[in-house]
Amino acid sequence: MRIAIDGPAGSGKSTIAKLVARNLDFVYIDTGAMYRALALKAACNSIAFEDEQAMSEMMNHTYFSLSEQGITLDGVPLGEEIRTREVSMLSSDIARYPYVRAYLTEQQRNLSKQGNVIMEGRDIGTVVLPDAELKIFLTASVEERAKRRLMQLSESGQRADFSTILSEIEERDRNDSTRELAPLKPAEDSILLDTTGVTIEEIVEKISALAIKRQRTYLARSVGFCYGVDRAVNEAMKLLKSGKRIFATGEIVHNERVINLLRDMGLEIVNEKDLQERREGVAIIRAHGIDPKSEKKLREVFDEVIDLTCPIVYNVFSLAVDLQTQGNFVVVFGKKNHPEVVALSGRLREYMIVEPGEDYQTIVNRLSGKGKIAVISQTTMSCDDFSEFSDFLVGNSKEQVSIYNTICRVTVERESEARRLAEIADTVIVIGGRNSSNTRKLVDIVGKLGKHALHIQDIRDLPEKSKMGKIGLISGTSTPYEQIQNILDYIENEREVTSNGRENEPAG
Ligand code: SF4
16 A cells, blocks of 8 residues: 655655554655665766766666665665765756656656655655545644744754744745645645644544555555565566577576566576587576576676676675585585576585475485585575574584575565564465565465465466455565456455454455
8 A cells, every 4th residue: 555645745644654654564665865875876887977877877777675764775774875965966967867866766666666655755645645535734833843943953953033934835835736746735636734733643634544444455564566676677588678688597586477578578488408519699697696607607608697686695605615625514404406506506515405494404414524614505494493403403513514504585575574464464465486486485374373374476376365354465576566466456346354453444
C-alpha cells in the first residue's frame, strides 16, 4: 500500500509521515535523502551536474532499493555521510536539474512498489504517486505554521520574529503554488486534513485509521528484486536493447517469467558443453556468478564477457579465497548444486560443502585434523540453519573454528518478515520461482510456524479465494514487482477480505 502526504511548508508532513510509518510498520521514503545520495555519488565520481551525458551514464548504473534500514544505494544503506552541510548544498543544487528530478521521480515510483510505503513532499500525490491508495493533503493556517516555525527556531536557540516568518511563509506558499514544474496543489482524490489547532498525535491516529480501513492484505515491508537481481536483470535488458547477440549459460536469475521475458527480448541460453567454436556476441555471467573454469571458456568462445555477478556474492568469493590463502580449510554451508556454491567452490583448492540437516557429527569427524577451519555460507541460506550448524561445529570440534556469517542482509530481512506475516495472517502467499532457494526458505519458515504457506508463481496457482482467510504476501528476491502487483490487485479486487484484522469490508 502507498500513502502519499503533501502539503505546504510547516504543515507538519515530515514529522507526521514518520510517525504514521512507525505506527503502521510502513517504510518511510525520505525523498530528500535520495537527492542527497545521488549528489554525493556524482561528487565522489567528479561528475558535474550540468554534464547531462555523464550524469545519465552514472544514473543508468545506479540502483536504489529498500531495506529494514531504509533506502539503500547500490546495495549500501544511506548513512550519516549524506547529512553534512556540504551534501545539503549539493542536493539543492542537483534538484534544480529537470532531468535529475525526472530520474528520481521514476526511482521513487519504483521504490514505492517494494512494500508498504509512505512518502511526503509537495507533489507526491499529484506527480510522483498519482495512483497511491491513500492521498492526504495536510494544511494549516499561515499563522499556525508561522507559530510552529518560530517554536522550532527558538528550540534550536535561534532568534526570529513572528511577522518576518509569517511573510516568508506567505511568500513560499505563493512560489510553491504558482511554479511551473509540479506546483503545490492537492490531488483531486486526496483527503484534506487541516492541522490547525489539532495535535500531531490526533492527525497520526486519523491517517493510520484511514490506512487500516483501506489495507486489505498484509504486504511484507520489502518485496521484489533485491539489489543483485535488479542490477543483473536491468543490465541484461540494456545489453539486449543494444542489438548485439547476447548469450547466457543457464538462468541468469531464478524466475521463469523473468527468463522468458529476457528470452523474448533475444537472450540466447546455451549449454556450456555445446560451446566448442567461437561465437559472435556477448556472454553475460549470471547474478550467482560462475566458476573460473567456465568463465575462461566463455572468454575463449565469445567476443566479450560481461560479469553480472552480484557484488555481494563476489565479496563472499573473495573472502573464501583469502581465508584459504591464510591457511584455513574452508567449509561452505549451502546447497551443493546451487550455482553460487558451484561458482564459489570452483575458486577453492580444497573445501567441504555442508547442507542443512546433514549428520553434523559425521561432518565433525571428517574435519578432524584439518587444523584451522573457516565456515562461510551461501548468501541465501537460513540464518537459523547456519547458526545450528556453526554452533554444533564450534561446540564439538577440536579444531580451531572461525565462523563467517555471509548470509545476505536482504534475505535475512525477508526471513524476519516471513515470521511477522506468519504471526498475523492465516495464509502467507510466497511469490517466486520454484527453483529459487531463498523463496523456498521463506515457505519453510512459515510452515515451521504452523501457518499455511502458499508458494505460487502466478495468479493461476491461487486456490479458491475464500479458503485463504487473512492474507500475508511476501516474495523471493528474484520476483519482479509487476508480478507481485498483479497478484495483489487480483486478491484485493476480487475477494472479500478482513481488513487488517479489525473489520470486514467488501472489495471494490
Ligand atoms: S540476495 Fe544474493 S543476489 Fe540479492 S543482493 Fe543478496 S547476495 Fe546479491
